[in-house]
Amino acid sequence: MAISERHARNLDRTRARPDQQVPNVIEFRDVTKRFDSGDTGLENATFSIQRGEFVFLVGHTGSGKSTIMRLLIKEHEPTSGTIRVAGHDLSALDRKKVPYYRRNLGIVFQDFKLLPNRTVHDNVAYALQVTGGTRKDIRAKVPDILRLTGLSTKLHNFPDQLSGGEQQRVAVARAFVNHPPLLIADEPTGNLDPETSIGIMQLLYRINRTGTTVLVATHDHAMVDRMRRRVIELSGGKVIRDELTGAYREGEVSTGEFGALMRGEPAPAPRRLPDPGDLFDDAF
Numbered sequence: 001m002a003i004s005e006r007h008a009r010n011l012d013r014t015r016a017r018p019d020q021q022v023p024n025v026i027e028f029r030d031v032t033k034r035f036d037s038g039d040t041g042l043e044n045a046t047f048s049i050q051r052g053e054f055v056f057l058v059g060h061t062g063s064g065k066s067t068i069m070r071l072l073i074k075e076h077e078p079t080s081g082t083i084r085v086a087g088h089d090l091s092a093l094d095r096k097k098v099p100y101y102r103r104n105l106g107i108v109f110q111d112f113k114l115l116p117n118r119t120v121h122d123n124v125a126y127a128l129q130v131t132g133g134t135r136k137d138i139r140a141k142v143p144d145i146l147r148l149t150g151l152s153t154k155l156h157n158f159p160d161q162l163s164g165g166e167q168q169r170v171a172v173a174r175a176f177v178n179h180p181p182l183l184i185a186d187e188p189t190g191n192l193d194p195e196t197s198i199g200i201m202q203l204l205y206r207i208n209r210t211g212t213t214v215l216v217a218t219h220d221h222a223m224v225d226r227m228r229r230r231v232i233e234l235s236g237g238k239v240i241r242d243e244l245t246g247a248y249r250e251g252e253v254s255t256g257e258f259g260a261l262m263r264g265e266p267a268p269a270p271r272r273l274p275d276p277g278d279l280f281d282d283a284f
């Protein structure tokens with residue numbers, strides 16, 4: 001669907017429901033996930049994330065971070081409880097429609113998941129093609145996003161000709177080229193050195209400042225402490241902490257480095273404010 005059509009439809013939505021609140025982008029209500037093996041991935045987890053937030057999911061290995069991500073992309077189904085994305089109950093989303101839903105989300109993994117036999121340009125363009133982007137869209141948007149992610153000089157390179165940090169930039173560019181209302185990243189800096197990790201986090205921060213809601217699962221203590229964003233901590237599948245400007249560990253003092261870390265990082269002007277309802281274009 002063309003952006004202008006979407007925009008008009010979103011305006012209609014707003015007009016039709018003037019007194020209703022904008023729904024949370026993500027809402028977990030009493031969500032439990034038990035696997036066939038008997039392991040518990042998540043236990044009675046309740047939290048919600050509003051439009052435009054930047055949220056870290058932290059916790060020891062096995063605490064349930066990836067389970068939340070996999071539930072969000074409907075790779076797993078909850079054993080009980082309700083998950084809503086942009087106000088839609090994910091259990092009502094037909095299996096056949098799941099690929100459409102996922103294409104409208106920005107998803108970044110630790111291991112990049114790039115197409116090995118396509119160039120940087122084509123990896124990013126592909127994300128537009130599968131959502132119905134025309135050649136004109138590709139010509140207009142891909143160079144822009146490659147500039148934003150610092151990849152303009154690498155557009156003809158293949159993934160195996162790039163460093164880990166550059167590959168992750170391509171993955172972020174691909175996830176963001178559609179300007180998704182929600183971007184989720186599972187350990188996006190897990191394979192990168194601290195310096196490169198800062199670059200990736202700055203990129204996610206800039207993306208967040210265009211209006212995209214960003215959820216990042218991470219073990220990266222230093223990054224969480226420096227950025228001072230909202231932190232949801234898990235332990236044994238339970239939410240044990242939810243702080244608006246938290247550190248990796250409860251009660252740790254601010255390093256005060258956030259300003260320095262993000263200085264000189266101007267946010268690109270949003271083309272349009274992403275509407276979470278766009279996640280479900282063609283899906284419901």
Ligand SMILES: Nc1ncnc2c1ncn2[C@@H]1O[C@H](COP(=O)(O)OP(=O)(O)OP(=O)(O)O)[C@@H](O)[C@H]1O
Binds near residue numbers: 039041059065066
């Ligand atoms: N497919 C699965 N089958 C069985 N148990 C699973 C499965 N996926 C996760 N688990 C279990 O669920 C619990 C939570 O795992 P999860 O992968 O969500 O943790 P995590 O916090 O993401 O860990 P890490 O930081 O190591 O990635 C663990 O006990 C894990 O063994």
